[in-house]
Amino acid sequence: MTRRLEKSQSRVQRSALSPPPEFVGDPIVWAAWLYYEERMTQEEVADRLGVSRASVVNFLQEARDRGIVTIAVASEHLQSVRVSRELCKRFGLKSCVVIPDDGGRLPDYERIGRAGGRLLTEILEPSDILGVSWGRTVLALSASLPAVHLPGVSVVQIAGSAIGTAEFSPELCTTNIANRLGARCVNLYAPGIVSRPEVKKLFMQEPTLVEQFKLIRSCSKVLFGVAGVGRASTALRSGYMTPEKIRPYVQGGAVGVMSGRFFDRDGKPVLGPLDEQMIGLTLREIARSPERICIAGGPDKVEAIGGMLAGGYATILVTDETTAQALMTRH
Structure with a gap:
């Protein structure tokens, strides 16, 4: 049978x-x-x-x-991996995501923002405190971030607010990200730049801000973009600053700005009158965070990103292939 x-x-x-x-x-x-x-x-x-x-x-x-099927990684992706590894080696990065060029089909900031969003959902831990700066690429990330459920995460704004366009609103970046993560949102309800240094001192003595800055300075991860100092700079287009206000910084050797703070080509802070009027984390305070994620790219930002990397402000970089190649040539 x-x-x-x-x-x-x-x-x-x-x-x-x-x-x-x-x-x-x-x-x-x-x-x-x-x-x-x-x-x-x-x-x-x-x-x-x-x-x-x-x-x-x-x-x-x-x-x-039997060789009926052969599997190979596309050469353009291998090139991105090679560039990524070289940037990690040169700048001591923990990791680097280099997205292949798409022939100009989409703006760099949108593509980098999307890649940054995917990365963020992979590396966030359930109890993280994520500090968020502002900028066009950060906003693009916040809008395209995959929805996940991380109620134990706190998303905090690390730079004060500005009267500019909604496109560059620091509080919008923070709120969007918190909503997509189902996380706690902590906005910084204070101006990014106040009128006089003594006004800043009064603000920073307010009990609410004192408590908020304790939380902000304890961020386990910080997310930020980088801008140049030219007339097309995000910092100028946002209404956050004016050419007159940043002129002393440019004259002092500044090549870039992150979270409202200026630095030179070696990554050293460039200080000026605005620093006594800004409410938000300084470069040194950002650098104390264990994990620092920079999302930035574009030919107009190569020098600024290079200075940021030279200063060791990022542990993770998300950029595009053209920018990555230019960074390797620059250094």
């Missing part, structure tokens, strides 16, 4: 494994075609062939062993 059953099953399997003529009678080729070319799942291939899913796994492995 058992032998008759085995023979019957064998006949059914041979019938199920009769490939169409174009596969020259080879079920291995048939399985490979269905899986790799027609994009069927392994389960769907198993149903079509009339075999178990385990058999399909074996067929696909044999297809690779």
Whole structure:
């Protein structure tokens, strides 16, 4: 009885494994075609062939062993990986995400923001305190961030607010990210720049701000963008600063600005009158955070990003391939 059953099953399997003529009678080729070319799942291939899913796994492995299928990573992605590793080595980064160029189909800041959002959801821990700065790329990240449920995370604003366009609003960046994460949101309800140094001193003595800054300075991760100091700079377009206000910094050697703070090509802070009027974390305070994620790119920011990296302000960088190549040439 058992032998008759085995023979019957064998006949059914041979019938199920009769490939169409174009596969020259080879079920291995048939399985490979269905899986790799027609994009069927392994389960769907198993149903079509009339075999178990385990058999399909074996067929696909044999297809690779026999050279029927060859798998290779696209060269443009390998190039991005090489550049990424070189940047990590040169600047002591923990990791670096370099996105391949897309021929100008989408703005750099949108593509970098999306990549940064995917990375952020991968590295956030359930009890993290995430400090968020502002900028066009940070806003793009906040708008495209995949929705996840991290109620134990706190998202805090690390630079004061500005009367500018909604596009560059620090509190909007923080709120968007907190909403996408289902996290606690802590906005910094104070101006980014006040009128006089003595006004800043009064603000910083307020009990509410004293408590908020205790939280802000305890961030386990900080997310920020970088801007240049030219007329097209995000800092100027945001309404956060004016050409007259930043002129002393440029004259002092500043090449970039992050979270409202200026630095030179070696990453050293460049101080000026505004520093006594700014409410938010300083460069040195940002650098104390264990993990610092910079999302920035574009040909107009190469010098600024280079200075930021030279100063060791980032542990993780997300940028585009053209910018990454320019950074390697610059250094």
